[in-house]
Amino acid sequence: MAWTLVLGGARSGKSAYARREAEAAPRRGRLVMIATAEAHDSEMAERIARHRAERDAAWATLEAPRDLAGAVCGLAPDDVAVVDCLTLWLSNLMLDEADVGANLARLASALSASPARLLVVSNEVGQGIVPDNALARRFRDEAGFMHQRLAAAADRVVLVVAGLPLVLKG
């Protein structure tokens, strides 16, 4: 089944776009939110709570802060799922000093092999000034490489700006 990469800046409406697309898709199975966030601080906890409150009861939630490929592989053919979001997953891997390249390769395979319809959300973080600190620069680089790699594999790529989709591929 086809999968879509949904890119967008902070508060660009990318998650809401992905949820709307998922809700509008023809579906016989579950509507699944695969969430990658972990509440490391109160700001994040608040954000997670707000996102949950925005979703109605039609959604099943899977927590997959690290094993995203495993979560994707567990979907059924009739499911429609949103992964929200890749940048938090990347951030979790980097905090763990995990092998980003190997995890990314597993994820790309899982996404392309999945029989479910998938919308995968990620943050565009590379269009500002070069960050002062080295970790932020490394994160920006890894996020950029991840987006290139996944955009090449995705069936459809959309950039969301101010809630409006701009189709980059597909």
Next chain:
Amino acid sequence: MAWTLVLGGARSGKSAYARREAEAAPRRGRLVMIATAEAHDSEMAERIARHRAERDAAWATLEAPRDLAGAVCGLAPDDVAVVDCLTLWLSNLMLDEADVGANLARLASALSASPARLLVVSNEVGQGIVPDNALARRFRDEAGFMHQRLAAAADRVVLVVAGLPLVLKG
């Protein structure tokens, strides 16, 4: 009358684009610049002076650092106006600890109800790395929500990159 939201990064040419569009529009009334900037420091004072120098005498200027909805409501049906820019207005509201949501609702109504032709400029600030400080993160979030809200209401939305318009809607 239709209104256009003009988004763009810093020095993207978004203001010049809005002014050119306004000057080229059929018009029987005034050509009005609704300016939201306040000179809090010398860098900003310089920027305001440069923007004024770039506009020729055809433009009437209204200062509306806070009551933007009021300024929009005061336009005549034959006027063509540019609002420059929403991000400074948002920043003024946040400095005052004003109710951003209520002000935004009033502005959205005023823009949609206005009989004048309007081009409304705002800064895209959400495509860089997550800022270190909490105020900058809050500003980025509020700007993103504002853009989503207004883009949904606008008749036309344009993203300006390197002086070139990319139509997102309309």
Next chain:
Amino acid sequence: MAWTLVLGGARSGKSAYARREAEAAPRRGRLVMIATAEAHDSEMAERIARHRAERDAAWATLEAPRDLAGAVCGLAPDDVAVVDCLTLWLSNLMLDEADVGANLARLASALSASPARLLVVSNEVGQGIVPDNALARRFRDEAGFMHQRLAAAADRVVLVVAGLPLVLKG
């Protein structure tokens, strides 16, 4: 001969896109990389080495950290060249306290007059939050003005996002 401005964020795939376009272009002369980077620190030295390793032996390399107009003027009519990248060149000029405007005017003339086919890469840096320090703000402003000026002169302008080209002009 026509020239293309290739814009993109950090790790957007803009350089790889420019190289692929250059390699695919009809060509009877050389394939030339005009590199503007200088290794001021080990992170940059590593980046330069990685970029070199990614290019195969088909490429001739010219180093032009400052006199980019001179390098462009030295190309032969049958050459296909990539300039990578303008933002590092701008940064070198600013470090030298050189006259950015005069250098930019010379470069714009050289690009438009060149008989070679050119792809000119630059970093989009203006879509994040306003930077804290004044030098970063000045750099962002100069980069934005440079992009506007060159985009107006270019035959084609492309924004690369996640490795995918979005045509802004041409």
